[in-house]
Amino acid sequence: xxxxxxxxxxxxxxxxxxxxxxxxxxxxxxxxxxxxxxxxxxxxxxxxxxxxxxxxxxxxxxxxxxxxxxxxxxxxxxxxxxxxxxxxxxxxxxxxxxxxxxxxxxxxxxxxxxxxxxxxxxxxxxxxxxxxxxxxxxxxxxxxxxxxxxxxxxxxxxxxxxxx
Ligand code: 5GP
Numbered sequence: 001x002x003x004x005x006x007x008x009x010x011x012x013x014x015x016x017x018x019x020x021x022x023x024x025x026x027x028x029x030x031x032x033x034x035x036x037x038x039x040x041x042x043x044x045x046x047x048x049x050x051x052x053x054x055x056x057x058x059x060x061x062x063x064x065x066x067x068x069x070x071x072x073x074x075x076x077x078x079x080x081x082x083x084x085x086x087x088x089x090x091x092x093x094x095x096x097x098x099x100x101x102x103x104x105x106x107x108x109x110x111x112x113x114x115x116x117x118x119x120x121x122x123x124x125x126x127x128x129x130x131x132x133x134x135x136x137x138x139x140x141x142x143x144x145x146x147x148x149x150x151x152x153x154x155x156x157x158x159x160x161x162x163x164x
Contacts, residue, residue, distance in 0.1 A: 003142050004144070004145050005124070006144075006145045007144060007145065007146055007147060009147045012046075012123075012147060013046075015138070016046035016047060017050060018137055019047065019123070022135055023121060023135050024051065026134075026135075028119060028134075029051070029053075029090065030090050030092035030119075031053070031089040032053070032056070032057055032086065032092070033047060033051075033055065033057070033092050033093075033094060034056075034057045034059060034107065034111065035057070035058050035059070035094045035095075036061055036094065036095040036103060036107055037059065037060045037061070038148075039095060039097070039146060039149070040093075040095035040096055041058065042096065042148060043095065043096060043122070044058075047092065047094060047121060053092075059076055059081060061074050061075065061076055061077065061106060062075055062077055063102065074103045076107070076110065080110070086114040090115070090116055090117045090118075091115045091119070092119055092120070092121055093107055093108060093111065093118060093119070093120040093121070094120070095122050096123055096124070096146055097125070097144055098122050098126065098133055098136075100128070100129065101128075101131035102130065104120055104122070104129075104131045105130060108120060108131065119133075120134055120135070121136075122136055122137070123136075123137045123138065124137065124138055124139070124144055125138075126139070126141050
């Protein structure tokens with residue numbers, strides 16, 4: 001279908017507060033937020049402030065190589081976090097969307113052996129996702145436009161060099 005779920009930066013702000021409130025009401029107090037770059041970094045920053053958690057880690061995962069084209073399986077790129085960092089900690093994994101769920105599963109399985117507890121929070125979860133996240137702001141099966149990736153990267157303009 002050509003219907004799109006459109007997330008704006010304005011809606012994103014409310015979504016993060018709602019998601020954080022749900023996590024707080026559930027009594028989950030993460031020691032570490034682990035964000036999946038790049039979309040999950042926006043979610044991690046917002047949730048970490050709202051949940052008063054000062055410890056954010058980041059993992060880089062490569063899966064989508066183009067529009068609708070993926071590798072067979074997602075892969076975690078170096079550097080991967082040290083297992084020592086996670087030992088005995090309550091972890092919250094964040095991403096923008098669980099679509100196939102393969103990316104979240106990879107990071108979840110990496111964390112789960114080393115930590116006290118691990119849960120996941122996403123803005124969106126699709127119904128076919130193979131992982132069911134504990135915290136989801138909205139369920140949809142549409143393609144989602146995120147405010148950080150809906151526009152192409154900026155390109156350098158001529159005549160914009162600033163004098164020192
Ligand atoms: P998964 O491993 O769950 O299939 O995909 C996770 C990643 O794929 C997301 O973090 C996101 O970068 C990308 N992705 C999956 N579905 C969508 C979508 O509907 N819209 C956008 N913009 N990206 C998506």
